[in-house]
Amino acid sequence: MQQLVTELLQGNRRAAARLISQIENDDPQKTDLLKEIYPHTGRAYVIGITGAPGSGKSSLVDCLLQQMRSDGLTVGVIAVDPTSPFSGGAILGDRIRMQDHALDPGVFIRSMGTRGSLGGLSRATGETIQVLDAYGKNLVLVETVGVGQSEIDIVKAADTTLVVLTPAGGDSVQTIKAGIMEIADIFVINKCDLPGSDRTAAEVNMMIDMKNGESWRPPVISTNAVSNIGIDQLWAALLEHRGYMEKSGRLLETRRQRVRRELTEQVEYLVKKRIWDRVKEKIEFNDMVEKIVQHQQDPYSTAHELLEKIKFYNGIVGEDG
Amino acid sequence: MQQLVTELLQGNRRAAARLISQIENDDPQKTDLLKEIYPHTGRAYVIGITGAPGSGKSSLVDCLLQQMRSDGLTVGVIAVDPTSPFSGGAILGDRIRMQDHALDPGVFIRSMGTRGSLGGLSRATGETIQVLDAYGKNLVLVETVGVGQSEIDIVKAADTTLVVLTPAGGDSVQTIKAGIMEIADIFVINKCDLPGSDRTAAEVNMMIDMKNGESWRPPVISTNAVSNIGIDQLWAALLEHRGYMEKSGRLLETRRQRVRRELTEQVEYLVKKRIWDRVKEKIEFNDMVEKIVQHQQDPYSTAHELLEKIKFYNGIVGEDG
Secondary structure: OOOHHHHOOOOOOOHHHHHHHHOOOOOOOOOHHHHHHHOOOOEEEEEEEEEEOOHHHHHHHHHHHHHHHOOOOOOOEEEEEOOOOOOOOOOHHHHHHHHHHOOOOOOOEEEEEEOOOOOOOOHHHHHHHHHHOOEEEOOOEEEEOOOOOOHHHHOOOOEEEEEEEEOOOOHHOOOOHHHHHHOOEEEOOOOOOOOOOOHHHHHHHHHHHHHHHOOOOOOOOEOOOHEOOOHHHHHHHHHHHHHHHHHOHHHHHHHHHHHHHHHHHHHHHHHHHHHHHHHHOOOOHHHHHHHHOOOOHHHHHHHHHHHOOOOOHHHHHOOOO | HHHHHHHHHHOOOHHHHHHHHHHHHHHHHHHHHHHHHHHOOOOEEEEEEEEEEOHHHHHHHHHHHHHHHHHOEEEEEEEEEOOOOOOOOOOHHHHHHHHHHHHOOOOOEEEEEOOOOOOOOHHHHHHHHHHHHHHOOEEEEEEEEOOOOHHHHHOOOOEEEEEOOOOOOOHHHOOOOHHHHHHOEEEEEOOOOOOOHHHHHHHHHHHHHOOOOOOOOEEEEEOOHOOOEEEHHHHHHHHHHHHHHHHOOHHHHHHHHHHHHHHHHHHHHHHHHHHHHHHHOOHHHHHHHHHHOOOOOOOOHHHHHHHOOOHHHHHHHHHHH
């Protein structure tokens, strides 16, 4: 185990891949590994990229990768698909486009899908960011499909978040829900060759003017990843936002919030694990379920009964409860 | 409280609305209310409807409502938007289209958005279904925006699930992720007047043939909600699936799975609530966060330390640990 961590810190690719697999598989050693690497994290800058399926996020990531690499930066990419059960080795269709970078030692790409993990996808993503950070990558890109709540949770791990839209015949702005407005540091109107692009950009700008009261006003950048249009401007905007985050103290605040969430998640993970391990040992869960199905008991009283049986309340109430 | 439950069981609309608000607000009385109504649930048939924004779900629900009402069935509609922070009184834009039904006592419509609730949206949706069930509605429609993990979780509460797609220039099938294939009992190709509709239907049929090995093969129904095309066929397919569910014993199995999930969620809800209430009383959570931000401690050891301080382990380990 110590060996694996040492190799990771030396920049060994296979060690990084193996550690991420352990995270995904909820390996019992995982927590000890994460403890070991924690002191070596906090250096990578994390960029989140989200947008609806078909908005061209992968091509955009491809263009950004080229830009970042030509600036001499090393990059880890985590492509998260909360609707896919595939992880790791199983490659998403559009990951294939990234194969140009497969032989570049300065780039590490990993797909993640939903696993039955107790901790959930946002937790696994956060832990993978830490591995890539300790591995020595200067930047970590987290790409998520879709704009639902689970994607928003995932993107909360980012220092800078791009929201990718397309000019889609009036539908585009409709899909910018309140949650998305709040997380976007930069809006990208991709596929800007499509009709309606200028109008979409104008509408997004209008929404920003209406809602944004922060010291950072999200810029709206038009790009066409396929023909490499607007990538320079997007990269400049990313660097500008990073500068703003660092100088204003917002980066520290963002990371403090992230630690709050991570500590909360870790506590709940430990608690759930312990509770369900204990239930497995001590409780006839299926019998309880059957009684509720037959409407002989209600789920609310049964949940209490279950917790009493595993003596949950005894401990938590403590000496003074 | 008893009064409110009695009124609900008598079919009082205001009682239903008030109970749902208490669920959303995580009212302390909520659990007692749900316990009271539980024996009166299990009669409503639950239909889930999911699909990307702009796929015309609301118009489709509108058409189905008319069909159901003309068959003499009473209907509750829960319109869930996991990307919106608005609930209850705050009406989504497209809810306005449903106002035809606002004066019909046989229809009850409610919008739900994300709340900071510990229990989460899928839990609140499940509880609202129970209220509408006890209220006496024959059918409950749960409509969700989007096709992410949170939507899948919500739709798991349904006995029959419709997945709504549109013929969108080749993009449509790309968005049918594995999770969606698994939850769809009926596929709807809405806006079937748009070009590419037949091809989309053919592609979906092909995917079903490739992946489906169940005794129920999801039919693919083309509709155009705006001009009321295909609604008869969709309604017939819904009735057919309901018949299949009831006769095959799948309905009982589905509801057993649902109870398993609900009991699990209820246990975790109680546990989290107790843990964080206890942390608030006993722990300097912010100090812990600060130490992690400064990299003086790691989140994993800190989570353990927190749980030890609130004596979580004492109880759960019990006499033999």
